[in-house]
Amino acid sequence: DTGVSQDPRHKITKRGQNVTFRCDPISEHNRLYWYRQTLGQGPEFLTYFQNEAQLEKSRLLSDRFSAERPKGSFSTLEIQRTEQGDSAMYLCASSPKGGGNQPQHFGDGTRLSIL
């Protein structure tokens, strides 16, 4: 079990630039989630994939955000035209089949800082 892997761990960029993050889930997990966490808060749900299908998106996910999971393996989260408010830790999690009572396992996140 290699765990959930996220890359990069840190990203610093100027306001207005585009950024892309990658998540590699635990290999046998078919569900993949993206969350955002700001200082002093718990993670907030952004979006969810079952295999390659994106099944739900939060209202937090503006049009500048897009996520993909080609072939149901790794996933990418892209933020276009970044804004100061996008500064946060972006966390990826995965879980096996079995519904909501299966625990989600998290990666160590990508910390995004907007200058």
Place this chain on the structure above:
Amino acid sequence: EDQVTQSPEALRLQEGESSSLNCSYTVSGLRGLFWYRQDPGKGPEFLFTLYSAGEEKEKERLKATLTKKESFLHITAPKPEDSATYLCAVPGAASKLTFGTGTRLQVTL
């Protein structure tokens, strides 16, 4: 909409001083409750799942319990390495988790 409230926000204990963390929840139908531990700069690490009122789970110095309205994480004789933020979460529709804001625990010598 599911809601999770954790208290206290922060807790400072001396080594060996036992205490409890609280997680109150409001959900339309309980599908389980998860406890996670989060160290600074890291992602949440899964600790326990509780499925029904009355259930208890234990791991080393930690014991989690569940009632119909809240969950407790009991820490017995904590050590400095137990210092972390403890998060609880409930799964909703599509399994998305709703988290509380966490309890920051500091255990000193």
